[in-house]
Amino acid sequence: MRAFENPDHWNKAATHYRETAHPFTAKFAEAALARVALSPESHVLDVATGTGALALAAARSGAQVLATDFSPGMVACVAAAGLPNVATRVMDGQALDLPDASFDAVFSIFGVIMFPDWQKGLSEMRRVTRPGGHGVVATWQEQGAATFLLLGDVRRKLFPGRAGMPMPEGVKAMSDPDDFARALVAAGYHDPHIETVTHDFQLDVVSLDAPDTLFGMSPDWTSLDDADKAAVVAEVRRLAGDRPVLPIPSTALIAVAEA
Template identity: 85%
Template sequence: MREFENPDHWDKAAGHYRQTAHPFTALFAEDALARVALTPESQVLDVATGTGALALAAARTGAQVLATDFSPGMVACVAAAGLSNVAARVMDGQALDLPDAGFDAVFSIFGVIMFPDWRKGLAEMRRVTRPGGYGVVATWQARGAATFLLLGEIRRTLFPERAGMAMPEAVQALSDPSDFASALVAAGYRDPVIEHVTHDYRLDVAALDAPDTVFGMSPDWTSLSDAEKAMVIAEVRRMAGDRPMLPIPSTALIAVAER
């Protein structure tokens, strides 16, 4: 089992994820929501919710939202928001404990792409989408995003002989829009529309004083020696120059398909 397939890993990371990744992924969640019209009557499911960037944003439309994740720690973060129209449940997105065709819109923002059986995850999303409803899935391009993207680029520059972190299978498989569309159709959705969306991750250069808080979730970081880590930090500081924030342009693919 790879680390990101273990719920214990995400339980331990939940607090850090909420502080660092959530504000960034929320930008893409808002983009995904803008592509589907929700009302207070809408029933919405967020699969692999993480700390709830999509679920909490969807709740602001008045929709009734169910947020699910296999990590109890992540689910607890969503529940802690205390919103009356958001329920949060621990659940495996590859085998949703939910009836067929119960939701008007089913989202997964950088969630299903982490599943060992991501095809089953897409099929489960489709199963619980009502006829005429929508499935919305976001994935990264092949080399990831934010600090993972930056670290991979720096490693390729500084240590070209060193193999980098393998991205989840789905990120590789769905990084081409035509392949992404085909996968959604194979899952049972129809008429997928896929768009590139880019936002900057703004890396606080001051945070490099404690680099494990910046890069610590990545095997590309933990596999380095102390001397190599120091080289990486020096390169990030060089790239930032006098700027207090280093922008890292990160591109996602957001797909909307109908059942």
Template identity: 80%
Template sequence: MREFENPDHWDNAARHYQQTAHPFTALFAEDALARLPLTPGSRVLDVAAGTGALALAAARSGAQVLATDFSPGMVECIAAAGLPNVEARVMDGQALDLPDAQFDAVFSIFGVIMFPDWRKGLAEMARVTRPGGHGVVATWQSRGAATFLLLGEIRQKLFPERPGMAMPEAVQALSDPDDFARALVAAGYRDPCIEAVTHNYRLDVAALDAPDTLFGMSPDWTSLDDVEKAAVVAEVRDRAADRPILPIPSTALIGVAER
């Protein structure tokens, strides 16, 4: 089992993820919601919800939202928001414990793409979407985003002979919009529309004073020795120059399809 497939890993990372990744992924969640406006009568499912970037944003429309994740730590973060129209439950997205055709909109924002059997995850999303409803999936391009993307670029520059972090299979498989569209159709959806969206991850250069906190979720960091880590930090500071914030342009593909 790879680290990102282990719920214990995400339980341990949940609070850090909520503080660092959630505000960034929320930008893409808003983009996804803009492509599928919700109403107070909408029934919404967020699969592999993380700390709830999509679920909590969807709740602002008045929709009834169920957020699921296999990590109890992530689910606790969502529940702690205390929104009356959001229910959070621990659940395996590859085998949703839910009836068929129950939801008007089913989202997964950088969630299903982490599954060992991501095709099953997409098929489960389609199964629980009502006829005429929609599925919305966000995935990264092939080298990821934010600090993961930055570390990959720097490793390639500083240590070109060393392989970088292996991305989840789905990230590779869905990086091409045509392949992404075909995967949504194979899962049970129709008429997919795939669009690229880019936002800057704003890396606070002051956070480099504690680089293990900043980069510690990435194997591209944890696999380095102290000398190599110091070289990476120096390279990041060099890229930032005198700027307090280093922007890292990160592109996602957002797929919307009808059931």
């Protein structure tokens, strides 16, 4: 089992993820929400919610939201926000314990793409979407985003003969818009519309003083020895130059499809 397939990995990372990744992924969650009209009567499901970037934003629009994740630690972060119109449940997105056609909009923001059986994840999303409702999925381009993208680029420059972390199969399979659209149709959705959205991850150069905290969620970092880690940090500092913040342009594909 790869680390990202293990709920314990995400339980341990939940607080750090909420502090570092959540503000960045929230930008893409807002972009996804802008593509679907919700009302206070809307019932929304967020699959693989993480720390709830989508779920909490949808709730602030007035919708009734259920946030699910296989990590109890992640679900606890969402529940801690205390929003009255957000319910939380620990649940495997590959086998949703939910009735058919029970949600007006079903989202997965960088979640279902990580599943071992991502096709089943998409099919489960479609199963619980009511006819006429929408499924919304966000994925990264194949090289990833933010610190993962930066670390991969630096590794390829410094250690060109060394294999890096393989991307999840779902990311690879849906990193091309046409392939992404076909996957949604195969899951039972129709008329998928896919757009690219780019935001800069703002890497605070001071965070390089604690690189294990900055990069520690990635096997591309944990597989390095101390000398290699020092070389990576030096290269990132070189890229930043005199800037206190290094922007890392990161592109997502956001798909909206009808049920």
